[in-house]
Amino acid sequence: MKQNNFKVAITGGIGSGKSAVAEIIAESGYNVISCDDEYKKLLSEREFISKLSLQFVGVAAPDGSIDKRKLSERVFNNEAELKKLNALTHPLIMKRVLKAMQGKGVYFCEVPLLFEGGFEKLFDGVIVVLRDRNERISAVVERDNLTEKKVEIRINSQINYENFEFKEYYVIHNNGNLSDLRLKTRVILQQIEKSLQ
Numbered sequence: 001m002k003q004n005n006f007k008v009a010i011t012g013g014i015g016s017g018k019s020a021v022a023e024i025i026a027e028s029g030y031n032v033i034s035c036d037d038e039y040k041k042l043l044s045e046r047e048f049i050s051k052l053s054l055q056f057v058g059v060a061a062p063d064g065s066i067d068k069r070k071l072s073e074r075v076f077n078n079e080a081e082l083k084k085l086n087a088l089t090h091p092l093i094m095k096r097v098l099k100a101m102q103g104k105g106v107y108f109c110e111v112p113l114l115f116e117g118g119f120e121k122l123f124d125g126v127i128v129v130l131r132d133r134n135e136r137i138s139a140v141v142e143r144d145n146l147t148e149k150k151v152e153i154r155i156n157s158q159i160n161y162e163n164f165e166f167k168e169y170y171v172i173h174n175n176g177n178l179s180d181l182r183l184k185t186r187v188i189l190q191q192i193e194k195s196l197q
Contacts (some may be wrong), residue, residue: 004104006196007122011114011128013118013161014154015136015143017181019176021129022110024185031101033109038093043068048092055088056081076153090117106135106192125195126169127188130161135175 010019010025019034026032042048045064053060056074057143061067075082090113101107108127131139133155136142140151170188 006124007101008108008125009111009114009123010127011111015140016129016131018129025108032108033097035093037109038096056161128166128169129172131174
């Protein structure tokens with residue numbers, strides 16, 4: 001291997017299938033880390049809950065935890081609030097995932113807002129998962145039990161994946177079934193392995 005440590009981000013818009021790609025990569029025996037998992041851990045830590053409750057008054061549940069639905073409703077209906085949440089959470093999450101990817105080997109990390117946060121510079125490679133917008137909306141409506149309008153708001157809070165240039169990155173077009181996605185992901189893994197020989 002050309003270098004002892006190689007970090008690859010997996011990203012894509014909401015409902016694109018990036019989590020499915022991350023799972024396929026993990027099944028293939030690679031180290032896979034998730035920013036969403038790190039965020040969930042943060043939401044269970046007292047110090048972070050306290051910070052979040054101060055910044056977003058009214059999002060704490062009666063048991064002292066964070067009411068995630070209430071927080072989501074608030075930030076996705078207000079761009080300034082979303083920026084405030086991202087400014088609070090993103091540096092903490094990225095610090096944790098980068099620490100987890102310090103050892104020897106190839107590491108993959110699922111990063112939902114990679115380009116929005118300018119985090120692509122922290123990685124040696126990037127896999128972008130693309131999917132038809134209508135399919136993304138349907139998938140999130142079904143997965144998160146949200147209305148189409150609410151999903152549209154979340155899609156619009158991200159970069160426009162339809163009109164973005166991804167020439168320098170590995171791209172997976174998720175426009176088939178799971179078997180098709182598995183095949184495309186394995187082709188990318190082979191390309192990455194080959195580049196490191």
